Amino acid sequence: MSDVKALARAEAFARRALAFAAGQGQAAEILADYLAGQGGKVLSGYMPMRTEIDPLPAMAAHQGTVGVPVIMGKAMPLRFREWSPGTKMVEGAFKALIPEEGAWVEPEVLIVPLLSFDARGYRLGYGGGFYDRTLEGLRARGPVLAVGFAFAAQEVAEVPIDATDQRLDAVVTEKGVTVFA
Ligand SMILES: Nc1nc2c(c(=O)[nH]1)N(C=O)[C@@H](CNc1ccc(C(=O)N[C@@H](CCC(=O)O)C(=O)O)cc1)CN2
Numbered sequence: 403m404s405d406v407k408a409l410a411r412a413e414a415f416a417r418r419a420l421a422f423a424a425g426q427g428q429a430a431e432i433l434a435d436y437l438a439g440q441g442g443k444v445l446s447g448y449m450p451m452r453t454e455i456d457p458l459p460a461m462a463a464h465q466g467t468v469g470v471p472v473i474m475g476k477a478m479p480l481r482f483r484e485w486s487p488g489t490k491m492v493e494g495a496f497k498a499l500i501p502e503e504g505a506w507v508e509p510e511v512l513i514v515p516l517l518s519f520d521a522r523g524y525r526l527g528y529g530g531g532f533y534d535r536t537l538e539g540l541r542a543r544g545p546v547l548a549v550g551f552a553f554a555a556q557e558v559a560e561v562p563i564d565a566t567d568q569r570l571d572a573v574v575t576e577k578g579v580t581v582f583a
């Protein structure tokens with residue numbers, strides 16, 4: 403399975419890079435509109451890295467607390483530190499930017515980065531299993547809305563999956579919103 407996922411990751415990086423070069427259109431506005439119904443809830447976003455689609459305008463528009471992921475260690479769930487557009491950021495593990503300080507928050511709605519996704523709502527990430535562990539833990543505690551955010555070209559026929567993969571509830575792209583059954 404790890405070879406299958408590794409090959410899928412390499413293909414997905416290449417497709418995402420092409421889409422990134424073409425631009426994200428109104429994707430962040432579509433995401434903000436979709437999330438407008440979630441005002442008052444704690445939202446997690448992410449600091450875009452590499453060729454990830456940029457969710458920052460939707461995070462800045464959120465009516466309520468926003469956090470961003472912090473890696474606590476290998477094989478550990480992510481935690482989320484409060485973020486706002488003015489927060490001082492420093493480089494964390496794997497070069498992702500994290501808030502230098504701030505409160506830990508527990509998201510009810512998550513904007514989830516990904517390499518590829520499919521029509522079942524499965525996603526492929528960088529391979530740390532961080533979002534799978536995190537969603538498993540949060541869902542054991544209460545209802546959570548996991549919203550993938552991606553370029554439409556990141557959709558594939560079937561993402562390779564294993565028993566620990568957590569499904570997305572919806573995905574938002576520059577072409578619109580898909581809610582999974
Ligand atoms: N913007 C953003 N922030 C995020 C994530 C993300 O996917 N996007 N994460 C979502 O989990 C976490 C970061 N996870 C990451 C996991 C691996 C690598 C990475 O560069 N991995 C190397 C291989 C490293 C190794 O195997 O030792 C690589 O892919 O080359 C980067 C980030 C938390 N923050």
Ligand SMILES: Nc1ncnc2c1ncn2[C@@H]1O[C@H](COP(=O)(O)OP(=O)(O)OP(=O)(O)O)[C@@H](O)[C@H]1O
Binds near residue numbers: 527531532534566567
């Ligand atoms: N809840 C979990 N408990 C134990 N192991 C897990 C859990 N979730 C994922 N893993 C393990 O983590 C490893 C990486 O998982 P996977 O390849 O699905 O990562 P990914 O979804 O691509 O990455 P990420 O979620 O960080 O973006 C796998 O060995 C997987 O079995």
